[in-house]
Amino acid sequence: MSLSPEQRRTYRGIAHNLKPVIIVGDKGLTEGLQGELDRALNDHELIKIKIASTDRDVRQEAIQALCESTGAELVQTIGKIAVILRRAKQPNPKLSNLSRHQQ
Structure with missing residues (x-):
């Protein structure tokens, strides 16, 4: 699934006010973190x-590994x-950031 520039712009706008849900610490990509x-x-x-x-390269490798393991698409990276x-x-319309934004 490849995102078009318009889709990326829309998703970046939705994500602007979101807080990080997952924080990858010193232990890296553990099984619990994957779950x-x-x-x-x-x-x-x-x-x-x-x-x-x-380290920028370590961050990029971690992001790539997370996307590959979950089947997710990278929308944007800024710093960390x-x-x-x-x-x-x-x-779930009550939890989905996409559904809540469309209403």
Whole structure:
């Protein structure tokens, strides 16, 4: 699923006011973090992730690994924050950031 520039712009606008839901710390990509990320994507569809590493290359590798393992699409990265998207099969209108924004 490749996002068009218009879609990216729309999703960036929705994500602007969101707080990071997942924070990747010193332990990296643990099994618990993967489970929590999967749950967050199922609930919210569009989320922010904060990677605590100070090394840019390590952050990019972590973001890429998270996207590949969850099947999510990278929308944007700014510094230590990444915005990722994975559409839910049955979105919950009360939790989904996409559904709440459309109303």
